[in-house]
Amino acid sequence: MNIAIILAAGNSERTNGVNKVLYQISKKPLIYYTIQVFEDHPEIQRIILVIKKNDFLKFNLFTKKHSFKKVKGITFGGENRQISAFNGLKMAEKSGAKKGDLILFHNGVNPLVSQKEISKVIRGAKEYGAALVAQPLKDSLKKGKKNSFVEKNIPRENLWLAQTPQGIEYNLAKKAFEKAQKDKFHGTDDVSLVERIGGKIKIVSCSHKNFKITFEEDLEIAKKLLENQDA
Template structure:
């Protein structure tokens, strides 16, 4: 039942507009990435963390993980210019345990029971991702003109973690490189090959810290957890 996790943290954080990689921004006085790493540090089923970083940030990342006593980081590998490349680099560094999760460094609020359900699903059914039902009414638009309203009942918003057998997702990434396919998440690389990927219902707290207001939402989530509204 154990797994390893690849955590891509090699972005630039452009939409955050903070002038540096958002992974280092403080939420409740602790760096964003440390919040995320702590979840896996504390999960007994997680054996190893493969952390993917920018080349210029290796030393800073090492200092941070030792300062916050994150012990499961087995390897720190250098990412690429796109998230997909970064994940691929991480997957190439994975050894051992066949179950691999991929989880964004920028999603610090993933809850333990959801990780448990995801790991359960990948073992029993195969490749699985955490997702939530879409709440908004979604319009198909071109040139500010609405073509139609998409039927929402079958729409789910993909999150991470996403869980796979190591060889399956590694093969999918290799294939994607070969044919020049870029997907917006890891599951799409399997879907692209007609392979089945299952959904595990997540929750709306598992936001990706992307734009400045997400830092405010993040502080609010932590505050509500402290008050016991788990």
């Protein structure tokens, strides 16, 4: 079984308080587009939503309105993304996740992920235990000093921008998150916890359209792309 955990409990601190996941595009909240990709994917059996507690009523009504049949659980986020992802993993366990199942962690604000990218992560994680989509770095990378002057150029060969989904075999994910919690370790993403306990992680390339919406200008770009997709 393949279970998608969609993380939608962020605080939208860098979009001037605009709730990104509920931002309206073509009369639908942004999160609709994210969920729909996984709902339509033939290899995804279940979807778990991780949301802010204050958004529960909105999400409950929204998922019923759009008849998302694969949404099998809604749980609440924690004080950071890692805790939210762990809460989602616990909900997946309650919904029947077991050894050998695949968990796909995905940002709710990455609505432009493609079905092909999801499939590639599933294949990679099934073969290696963990996989993520990422974009080859295309820009020059500089290391700066504290005074904002360039210290040195960093070669971009073999450097990737990590995106989601990030797929991890269920038992491996549980072990990695439990170890991180015990050690009070906070990783920058889900597969970093697997890397920390010696797991192998497969990188699969993804389109630059699959980006995390962080700033207000990202919202405008995503809006135009999704509106064109709807047209």
